Amino acid sequence: MIDYDKVLTPTVRATPPSGIRRFFDIAAQMEDVISLGVGEPDFPTPWLVRSAGIRSLEQGKTKYSANAGILPLRQELAAYMQRKYDLTYDPEREILVTVGGSEAIDLCIRAVVAPGDEVIIPQPSFVCYEPLTRLAGGVPVIIETRAEDDFKVTPQQLKAALSPRTKALVLPYPCNPTGGIMERADLEALSEVLKGTNVLVISDEIYSELTFGRRHVSPASLPGMAERTVVINGFSKNFSMTGWRLGYACGPAPVMKQLTKIHQYAIMCAPTTAQHAALEALRSCDEVVAAMIDQYDMRRRLIVAGFNEIGLTCREPAGAFYAFPSIAVTGMTSEEFCEKLLYAKGVAVVPGTAFGKGGEGFIRASYCYSADHIKEALRRMGEFVRSVAG
Amino acid sequence: MNKKILSLLSQNARLGAEDIATMLGMEPQQVAAEIHEMEQSGLICGYKTVVDWDRLESAYVSAVIELKVTPKVGLGFEEIAERVMHYPEVEAVYLMSGAYDLSVMVKCKTFQQVAMFVAKELSTIESVNATATHFVLRRYKEFDVELTNSDTDDRGNYLL
Numbered sequence: 001m002i003d004y005d006k007v008l009t010p011t012v013r014a015t016p017p018s019g020i021r022r023f024f025d026i027a028a029q030m031e032d033v034i035s036l037g038v039g040e041p042d043f044p045t046p047w048l049v050r051s052a053g054i055r056s057l058e059q060g061k062t063k064y065s066a067n068a069g070i071l072p073l074r075q076e077l078a079a080y081m082q083r084k085y086d087l088t089y090d091p092e093r094e095i096l097v098t099v100g101g102s103e104a105i106d107l108c109i110r111a112v113v114a115p116g117d118e119v120i121i122p123q124p125s126f127v128c129y130e131p132l133t134r135l136a137g138g139v140p141v142i143i144e145t146r147a148e149d150d151f152k153v154t155p156q157q158l159k160a161a162l163s164p165r166t167k168a169l170v171l172p173y174p175c176n177p178t179g180g181i182m183e184r185a186d187l188e189a190l191s192e193v194l195k196g197t198n199v200l201v202i203s204d205e206i207y208s209e210l211t212f213g214r215r216h217v218s219p220a221s222l223p224g225m226a227e228r229t230v231v232i233n234g235f236s237k238n239f240s241m242t243g244w245r246l247g248y249a250c251g252p253a254p255v256m257k258q259l260t261k262i263h264q265y266a267i268m269c270a271p272t273t274a275q276h277a278a279l280e281a282l283r284s285c286d287e288v289v290a291a292m293i294d295q296y297d298m299r300r301r302l303i304v305a306g307f308n309e310i311g312l313t314c315r316e317p318a319g320a321f322y323a324f325p326s327i328a329v330t331g332m333t334s335e336e337f338c339e340k341l342l343y344a345k346g347v348a349v350v351p352g353t354a355f356g357k358g359g360e361g362f363i364r365a366s367y368c369y370s371a372d373h374i375k376e377a378l379r380r381m382g383e384f385v386r387s388v389a390g
Numbered sequence: 391m392n393k394k395i396l397s398l399l400s401q402n403a404r405l406g407a408e409d410i411a412t413m414l415g416m417e418p419q420q421v422a423a424e425i426h427e428m429e430q431s432g433l434i435c436g437y438k439t440v441v442d443w444d445r446l447e448s449a450y451v452s453a454v455i456e457l458k459v460t461p462k463v464g465l466g467f468e469e470i471a472e473r474v475m476h477y478p479e480v481e482a483v484y485l486m487s488g489a490y491d492l493s494v495m496v497k498c499k500t501f502q503q504v505a506m507f508v509a510k511e512l513s514t515i516e517s518v519n520a521t522a523t524h525f526v527l528r529r530y531k532e533f534d535v536e537l538t539n540s541d542t543d544d545r546g547n548y549l550l
Contacts, residue, residue, distance in 0.1 A: 035543075038545045040545055042543070042545070298398070298413035298414065299413070301412050301413050301414075301415060302409065302412050302413050305412045306412075371402065371405065371409065371413065372402065375409070
């Protein structure tokens with residue numbers, strides 16, 4: 001009989017499965033569960049975008065596209081990056097359309113990491129950076145961001161994490177799950193530290209449109225940073241297009257040339273239908289996106305005020321669509337809190353530890369839900385906190 | 391007048407001043423005062439419930455009736471519109487562009503009652519020249535609410 005342990009690599013076998021699966025398996029078995037767990041928008045993809053996808057199907061545009069993506073989309077992306085974030089990219093050589101932002105992250109890590117190389121990863125953050133680094137043979141070096149710093153990376157932390165083997169720094173801002181953002185001054189401080197090094201910044205800006213009352217600043221827009229930054233973004237969160245699986249990477253031509261090769265061999269090209277739909281999203285959805293952001297902003301205020309009212313201290317998340325309140329008042333671990341809350345009140349939230357050890361003492365609550373849904377979840381959580389916090 | 395308050399209330403009339411204040415970063419008293427003022431001025435005309443009547447056995451019969459009318463000198467369509475809207479059977483009256491003039495939404499208990507209402511009341515009004523009655527067979531969406539879809543959240547709990 002085949003011995004799978006001999007077939008599968010030790011690295012892949014040691015990769016842990018996603019940390020919250022268990023909770024949601026329990027939740028699925030229960031009745032009357034109300035979830036704040038989902039990490040995707042509740043708005044449907046804007047109608048204009050869907051109809052552009054349909055139109056492309058009717059016209060039979062169902063073949064492979066150019067490896068880097070259809071040129072009109074890359075041209076429109078160049079215009080969009082300029083208009084939104086003051087970033088200048090050559091659509092022919094510096095933009096690659098990928099299968100979601102996730103593929104772009106994987107490409108970057110694979111392109112720069114040789115066995116033993118280090119990648120600096122701030123946590124709590126999206127779950128993919130650490131396993132992808134390990135799968136490439138790299139060594140994740142974790143920076144634990146702190147609530148009192150609004151979950152930003154400080155220049156001191158960056159300095160301490162750098163080593164001769166550092167190949168890349170991941171900057172996941174606006175941040176899932178903390179809602180933290182990096183403002184211009186924060187980024188300037190980091191760019192001072194990076195000056196003169198050979199460290200590539202992998203800037204995951206998938207939530208770039210979701211900053212409230214301020215404009216997102218990309219590290220690539222700072223003087224001297226474009227040459228060492230790959231900006232990763234996508235259509236999932238900003239345009240409510242999660243299932244279309246479309247993202248993109250923008251960066252210096254010598255890097256993009258290598259990313260495009262991996263993409264060409266592993267993926268071929270991003271889905272053609274999604275590319276045609278995305279073109280419409282960039283051209284005509286400013287108003288729809290603004291209306292969605294307005295809704296998120298109102299829900300954000302509602303959930304933050306609600307958490308603070310029930311005694312779970314919650315800083316104001318400046319970006320993305322998650323609140324990240326502290327559960328210190330209950331004296332429980334994050335996992336304990338989430339499990340007990342689920343059984344006692346039927347509310348599903350995600351333990352902060354699912355996003356790194358530094359998430360201990362916090363929970364992630366998504367506010368991609370209607371105001372009524374959020375209020376009901378908060379009401380139940382209030383009862384729970386009162387019952388356990390004595 | 392506060393458009394944001396109006397927009398929130400038009401989506402969900404049951405939101406309280408407290409919640410609206412939180413969502414808009416305002417003071418609850420200020421929100422309550424603005425709502426009161428909009429109610430007083432008639433900008434907010436009322437609050438009602440969206441009901442899927444078709445689920446009940448004693449469902450209503452609705453019809454859209456097109457009216458072609460001769461407008462009165464000096465009064466235009468106002469006089470006839472006002473006369474029509476006072477009938478308790480009438481739910482809505484609109485002045486339309488195009489092939490006819492007034493669109494009248496009527497709700498009765500039976501088809502027969504709608505027919506009688508048109509024949510005995512609307513058609514006999516002096517300035518009404520012609521009527522066309524269209525019965526509603528099924529309601530799919532009303533007041534922005536989809537009546538046919540049960541509202542299920544099919545998003546998965548993936549760790550994203």
